[in-house]
Amino acid sequence: MSAGKTGAGLPRGFACAAAHCGIRKKRSDLGIIVAERGVSAAGIFTKNRVKAAPVLVTREHLRASRGRARAIVVNSGNANCSTGAAGMAASRATARAMARELGCAEREILVCSTGVIGLPLDAGLITSVLPSLVAARAGAAESFEAFSGAIMTTDTRPKRSFARCRLGGKTVRIAGCAKGAGMIHPQMATMLAFLTTDAAVPPALLSRLLRRVAERTFNAISVDGDTSTNDTVLLLASGDSGAALRSGTAETEKFAQALERVCADLALQIVADGEGATHVAEIEVRGAPSHRAARRVAETIATSPLVKTALAGADPNWGRILAAAGRAGVPFDPDRVRVWMAGRLVCRRGTPVPFDEADLHRRLLEPKFSLAIDLGAGRGSARMWTCDITAEYVRINASYRT
Amino acid sequence: MSAGKTGAGLPRGFACAAAHCGIRKKRSDLGIIVAERGVSAAGIFTKNRVKAAPVLVTREHLRASRGRARAIVVNSGNANCSTGAAGMAASRATARAMARELGCAEREILVCSTGVIGLPLDAGLITSVLPSLVAARAGAAESFEAFSGAIMTTDTRPKRSFARCRLGGKTVRIAGCAKGAGMIHPQMATMLAFLTTDAAVPPALLSRLLRRVAERTFNAISVDGDTSTNDTVLLLASGDSGAALRSGTAETEKFAQALERVCADLALQIVADGEGATHVAEIEVRGAPSHRAARRVAETIATSPLVKTALAGADPNWGRILAAAGRAGVPFDPDRVRVWMAGRLVCRRGTPVPFDEADLHRRLLEPKFSLAIDLGAGRGSARMWTCDITAEYVRINASYRT
Known part of the structure; x- marks a missing residue:
């Protein structure tokens, strides 16, 4: 089993392409992932009450197809959110045009959007480019890279990860790419992640695996505590490796671990590329009354402006960690x-432990480090990743829209 | 009835003093409010699980005395939090020394601290100055002003407010002062507020009135969503005006309104002086399924980093308000x-309403403005105040402790 940014190869049965269709001025703004025939598909979506049109359409399609899909179409530059009936029509028109190109049912097309909120999306820009895009699709690494670039917004770099594992004598591959940046800012960002594998996985199992892995990876990161209207994670499984997974087997567990490595790698790349971020902190909470309570404490620490500004200053200000834990609504002594x-x-029995401040300050200047708290109140634990909040984050997000 | 920063006069029966006792290098760091005899007292305290020693001692004293007090002693420069048994001993020693000076019971002394967390507090610095401080106490406006200055930490200005009302033919006065700045940051800030009145109010009624008013004022502001380990609001009532209040009367309602004006004025002064803040936004949520749901939506908007950075940029980015409301966990369409x-x-039926961006940008450059959202899901409403988050906030809170 391996996971990393290169070298593991792409899962068989998929092809990608990307292009500039005119939603943005110059940058690549449209990408597709095509399965060469219908494959298993699973998705998870934003829990925000305000959901963009593509989220509503894709969720509806996954239900109607009972977890089967042929392709994913993603545009950047426009979130197609708060766009009313016209927005729903634009997402449906995109799916219909793609289905026509591939000769499949509309419900087998999954659509995603990211970018500015509240602006009408001209689906014609997308549909006019789809025929050439479908013709240009390829299974090569370059096509996957082009796709991962087309989905970027305020990201400073593309985020990709790969894994390979041996299951029942066959080599199974997993590939993923993501975009993040603000987590999440409804004007120009959103978290989107796209995963493909050539394992054969029934849709119900695929969905369970994705949910379990996302809880420990994509749902365990925080850049600013905000939640996008467009967040989507999609996972397609072609079966082309010949390795078939069944629920509850050791093989499936091995696959889940490989999937988790890819997702964790992507999630950490998202945090590290958080708007203005200069440090990533792994937050470990132990000794909580329950795992759920531990998670609540971890979230409170991960989103505390005072903790996050202390991280920006590499300040060993543990009082802020303790104070954030104290307001999480979890009982502890x-x-x-x-x-x-x-x-x-740095703190034992709630009181300071003498430490070498200069040495600790130096350690907090590193790009990645851990913050841990043991509440001494049980066996619950949780882990999250967060980044610092810097003046640059404020600059990016305070700038008047242009 | 009137409320404002000057001119209403001070309640009778109280005297103040302030001094430099040596906890800080130069600035005034110790203040007292003395009631000339035992008076009714009520307090509300931080809900943080991690409570500073003075919070624990003052809460215990108010219970033991059944809401009677003689004096308040406040130091700045050291929060006396995360200081273990030694910290409890320091707060008790302070109360004991003050009780000796005034010839009253220790339980009639209320103590507060604000400043650095996790450093031992040398109570000797306080107790050695108390005799001269008690001797120097006076009912003059200058003494009250000196007290309001001694409790400041990262505040850029003192916060005071006064009100007067006629009750049953008598003039009743209310005075208040507060400190805030970060809301709340455990290193150098905390919200403390001290209120006095010469109305005669039984302790149980005083406590109910304080709780009700604080919910709509001090508990309706947010600078950064963090909660201090030391937050305390204390209210003393001498009865020296001759006006006696009873539960459920029109007079008591009139008094409660005057008290609310003072508290709202102080709360707004705290937000306006939020660390690095340049704008105050009044957030109004209407049409929620319940008041509680409305409050949850208001809190989510008030603490959203994306909303708060948009305010810093005077950016009419209503999508961020909508997206924050959407993740508050409250059902709406x-x-x-x-x-x-x-x-x-700017938004109707969840879609954009055309507006003059330049004009709205200009309005958002004003120091104070409102943000309102109607969820169309019921009759619940709530109001909160927040400030913008600026690069200066990050600078203040990221600076390595000195």
Whole structure:
């Protein structure tokens, strides 16, 4: 089993392409992933009450097709959100045009959008380019790279990850790419992730695996605590490797672990590329009354502006971690708490432990480090990743729209 | 009835003093409010699980005395939090020394601290100055002003407010002062507010009135969503005006309104002086399924980094308000939503309403404006105040501790 940014090869049965269709001024703004025949598909979507049209359409299609799909069409530059009936029509027109190109049912096409909110999306820009895009699709690494570039918004770099594992004597491949940046900002960002594998996985199992893995990866990162109207993760499984997965087997567990490595790698790339971010902190909460309580404490620490600004300053200000934990609504006795920063114990029984401030400051200048807290109140644990909040984050998000 | 920063006079029966006792290098760091005899007292405290020693001691004293007090002692420069048994001993020693000076019971002394967390507090610095401070106390406006200055930390200005009303033919006065800045940051800030009145109010009624008013004022503001370990609001009532309040009367309602004006004025001064803040936004949520749901939506908008950075840029980015409302966990139909910024309707039925962007941008450059959202899902409403998040906020909070 391996996971990384290159070298594991692409899953068989898929082809990609990308182009500039005119939603943005110059940059590539349209990408497709095509399965050469109908494949298993699973998706998870934003929990925001305000859902963009493509989220509504894609969710509806996955239900109607009972987890089968032929292709994904993604545009950047326009989120197609808060666009009313015209927005729904634009997403449906995109899916219909793509289905016509591939000769499949409309419900087998999944659509995603990311970009500015509240502006009408001209589906004609997309549909006029689809025929040439479908003709140009290829299974080559370059096509996958072009796709991963077309979905970027305020991202400073594309995010890709690959894994390979041996299942029942066959080599199974997993590929993923994502876009993030603000997590999430409804004007110009959203988290989108697209995963493909050539394992054969029944739709119901695929959906369960995706949900479980996402909970520990994409749903365990925070850039700013905001949630996009467009967040979508899609996973397609072609079966072309010849390895078939069944529920509850050791093989499936092995596959889930490989999938988790890809998703965790993408999630960390998203946090590291958070708007203005200069540091990634892994937050570990232990000794909570339950896993759920641990998660709540981890989320409160991960989204605390005071913790995140302290990280920007590489300030060993553990009092802010303790204070954030204290307001998470989880019962614990402060006198039993221990806190570590970058591996150094800085607080025990709720009181300070002497430490070398200059040394710890240096450790907090590293691009990645851990923050850990043991509440001494049970066996619940949780892990999350967050980034610092910098003046650059404010600059990016305060700039008047242009 | 009137409320404002000057001119209403101070309630009778109280005296103040302030001094430099040596916790900070130079600035005034110790203040007292003394009631000339035992008075009714009520307090509300941080809900953070991690509570500073003075919070624990003051809460215990108010319970033991059944809402009677003689004096308040406040130090700045050290929060006396995460200081273990030594911290509890320091707060008790402060109360004991003050009780000795005034010849009253220790439980009649209320203590507060604000400043750095996790550093031992040398109570000797406080107790050695108390005799001269008690001797120097006075009912003059200058003494109240000195007290309001001694409690400041990262505040750029003191916060004071006064009100007067006629009750049963008598003139009743209310005075208040507060400190805030970060809301709340455990290193150098905390919200503390001290209120005095010369109305005669039984302790149980005083406590109910304070809770009700604080919910609509001090608990309706957000600078950064963090909650201090030391937050405290104390209200003392001397009765020296001769006006006695009873539960459920029109007079008590009139008093509650005057108290709310003072508290709202102080709360708004705190938001306006939020670390790095340049704008104050009044957030109004209407049409929610319940008041509680409305409050949850208001809180989510008030603490959204994306909303707060848009405010810093005077950006009419209503999509961020809508998206924040959508992730508050409150059910509503996005197609029924309306959003106003600075009084201009910008979104109706969840879709954009054309507006003059340059004009709205100018309105958002004002120091104070409103953001309103109607969810179209019921009759629940809530109001909160927040400030923008600026690069200066990050600078203040990211600076390595010195």
